[in-house]
Amino acid sequence: MASVNKPAINADAELRRIEGDGVPEQAWRESAWLRELPTEDPEHLFAGVQRLVVVSPHPDDEVLACGGLMASAHASGREVLVISVTDGEACYPDQPDWPPERLRDARQLELDRALERLGLAETPRIAWHVGDGAVAAHEADLQRWLRAVLRDGDLLLAPWHLDGHPDHEAVGRACAQAAAACGCGLREYPVWGWHWLDPAVAPRVWEGASRFALAPSLLLRKRQAIEEFVTQTGAVRELTAPPILPEYVLRRFQRDYEVLLS
Template sequence: MTSTGETVPRIRGDGQAESAWRSSSWLGALPRRDARDALRSVSRLVVVSPHPDDETLGCGGLIAEAAALGVPVEVISVTDGEACYADDPAWPSDRARAVRRRELQRALTTLGVAPAALTILDVGDGRVGERETELAVVLAPLLAADDVVLVTWRFDGHPDHEATGRATRAAASSVGARVMEYPVWAWHWLDPEQGDPRMQGAVAWQLSASARAAKRVALEAFESQLARDGGAPILPDHVMARFGRDFEVLLP
């Protein structure tokens, strides 16, 4: 995630409190699916993330479930999230890039993903939209027809997330891979009682206790996003509260 490029007015203020989501009749009515049962038939899980941490926030539990089952998992990080604190002189892009790569590697190791299974494209934090067509071309040879590909929702409310979703859809379509999308910023601005008609077909994938625990520890690896000296972090407590659920939502 990054604060750079947040021109979409939906991502502002504190957003929806997790207490509102806990009482949401819309969210509570989503069909449930046991993650382990669903993942057993997957040949390979490929997770595409706009910035380091999005993959763990949106589907870290599913990554952990797949890894525990022996399903091969590949993670593609589109950017390094190097512009996370672009206005802070203490966080030049070179420092942010190095820190966030280390954090991502620690998080994925916790989730059971080997370092060799991580691909970093370094497209440019905040620039995914302008390079969307190029990104689709780069992604296509990294995917196979029998993959299940997870990527951020095309309507997530963050331009990098949306462009990554569209590019991944295009790449997967070109090779015949199946795509499902995970919301991240949508939990900030969606109406907990109304949802969104574009989320038709959403399913809540139930996580095991061990996967939830692995996700919780993995999220702690992103120290640069959880706290910042002299300024507000990207992931304050009220945001993190949205990602401790016992399920993760995927869209067809």
């Protein structure tokens, strides 16, 4: 990571708030910078890579942000390893029918089904079961665990270290430290950055970003995979709270491309 860590953004946490409906998808569609972003071939990204390691703060972040690239890596014969830092069990604290114990199992099952949709049913997975919302307190542990897992020839995909969610940012920082210590390649993926970042500022903050086109068949599989996260989209019984992933959020991840930051 070089140019994504801009002082103006890094210093002001108020800019990184996840609230309301966020930036409309239409604003991103109208962004000339995003339309003209260099398109990178996945094979160029994977050149010299033996294994793709995708680290996710919560089960669903990896599929939302880079499910297409995970499937592409697998299709090219490369090993894919998926690491879930938390179980995402704290997403509905005020829903008595969805306590953390139930959500913990449900979200891991949803990830299983989503990966199957992507053709990754046999993909190795690691779950570290760090408390949802408490990742920052375990950042040193994450670095140590990652250094024990990473090896030569890995490419690490991690959440953007300024994504706006404390868990995402802590995971991003830990991944950057571990990748540097192990000499692994690192690319970051935004999830909540799409929600709060002004598209007019994106060229400066996300300098060096690349987009990766998804073929229609792969895009369909990714969209089907996202649908498996039923607790997050609200497609379950006994949920009276607004879903974590309403339609206006999902639109950002139903695009026919994915974006990585360098």
